[in-house]
Amino acid sequence: xxxxxxxxxxxxxxxxxxxxxxxxxxxxxxxxxxxxxxxxxxxxxxxxxxxxxxxxxxxxxxxxxxxxxxxxxxxxxxxxxxxxxxxxxxxxxxxxxxxxxxxxxxxxxxxxxxxxxxxxxxxxxxxxxxxxxxxxxxxxxxxxxxxxxxxxxxxxxxxxxxxxxxxxxxxxxxxxxxxxxxxxxxxxxxxxxxxxxxxxxxxxxxxxxxxxxxxxxxxxxxxxxxxxxxxxxxxxxxxxx
Numbered sequence: 001x002x003x004x005x006x007x008x009x010x011x012x013x014x015x016x017x018x019x020x021x022x023x024x025x026x027x028x029x030x031x032x033x034x035x036x037x038x039x040x041x042x043x044x045x046x047x048x049x050x051x052x053x054x055x056x057x058x059x060x061x062x063x064x065x066x067x068x069x070x071x072x073x074x075x076x077x078x079x080x081x082x083x084x085x086x087x088x089x090x091x092x093x094x095x096x097x098x099x100x101x102x103x104x105x106x107x108x109x110x111x112x113x114x115x116x117x118x119x120x121x122x123x124x125x126x127x128x129x130x131x132x133x134x135x136x137x138x139x140x141x142x143x144x145x146x147x148x149x150x151x152x153x154x155x156x157x158x159x160x161x162x163x164x165x166x167x168x169x170x171x172x173x174x175x176x177x178x179x180x181x182x183x184x185x186x187x188x189x190x191x192x193x194x195x196x197x198x199x200x201x202x203x204x205x206x207x208x209x210x211x212x213x214x215x216x217x218x219x220x221x222x223x224x225x226x227x228x229x230x231x232x233x234x235x236x237x238x239x240x241x
Contacts, residue, residue, distance in 0.1 A: 014072045015080050018065055022087040025061040025094045026138030026202075028054055030131055032101045033195070037127035040108050040120060040188070048105040058098035062091045086209040090141065093198040093205075097134070100198075104191040111181035111188075119166065119185050126162050126192040129155055133199040140206045149210075152203035159196035163189050 032054035039048035069084045076084065104127075108115075115123075133152045140148035166189045170182040179185075 014068060015076050015084060018068045018072065018084060018087050021061055021065055021068075022090050023138055023142045025058060025065070025091060026134060026141065028057050028061070029094045029097050029101075030134040030138065032058075032098060033127055033131035033134055036101050036104055036192075037124050037131060039105065040115075040127060041124040043113055043120075045109055045112075048108055051102050051105040055098040055102045058091075058095050062095040065091045082209065082212075086141070086205055089205050090202055093201050097195045097198050100191045100195040104188050104195075107184040107187040107191070111184040114180040115185060116179055116181075119169070119179075119181075122162050122166055123185070123188055123192065126159055126189070126196075129158050129162075130192060130196055130199060133159075133196060133203075137199055137202045137206065140203065141209075144206075144210050146207055146210050149203040149206040153200055156196050156200040159193055163193040 032051055035047060035051055035054065038044070039051070065087055069088045073081050073084050133155050136148050136152050136155075139145060140152065166185065170179060170186055173179070
């Protein structure tokens with residue numbers, strides 16, 4: 001440890017605080033996704049209204065972490081600086097997830113009980129998958145758990161699958177069935193799918209942060225799924241003397 005670090009421990013405390021606050025932001029986003037799932041499943045307007053508070057919390061955390069990283073990043077070690085940059089990237093995506101869930105709530109309230117039961121089930125499922133993705137990405141970041149991050153990458157495929165079903169039902173509508181609130185359902189589906197994309201980006205950031213390399217760009221041309229190639233690469237890396 002350098003003399004400067006001994007004489008000035010404040011940056012170290014600030015670094016730990018910023019990491020803790022980033023993990024807390026993951027929890028806030030997870031709670032927001034859980035609220036969206038319950039709100040659409042029960043049709044509870046008061047519950048959906050609470051998403052505005054979660055969005056405000058994420059905005060506040062975004063500003064706090066952005067300011068904190070700017071002040072601390074030149075006074076910490078290189079690995080700590082890398083983690084602080086990851087914190088900043090996390091907050092950008094988490095803040096956007098908050099915005100998307102707030103938009104979801106607005107569309108749900110505009111539909112106001114006119115959503116078909118099957119659409120309600122599918123939207124509830126998407127929001128529940130998103131909640132799990134955010135819980136896993138928070139764990140992956142806090143414990144540097146790459147396998148947990150890979151679970152998030154895989155879960156995004158389920159988000160896309162349900163999105164496609166909803167779009168087929170409301171946009172292509174091969175049966176020519178009249179459906180209520182189609183526009184709002186499409187908006188809600190898009191909001192959840194885009195939030196899932198941001199959660200996937202967070203998982204990719206964990207992989208990059210832990211390994212120091214952007215594996216998905218290097219291995220795009222291979223036959224194996226990207227997630228499996230990344231795990232194979234990590235295994236070989238650990239086996240090297």
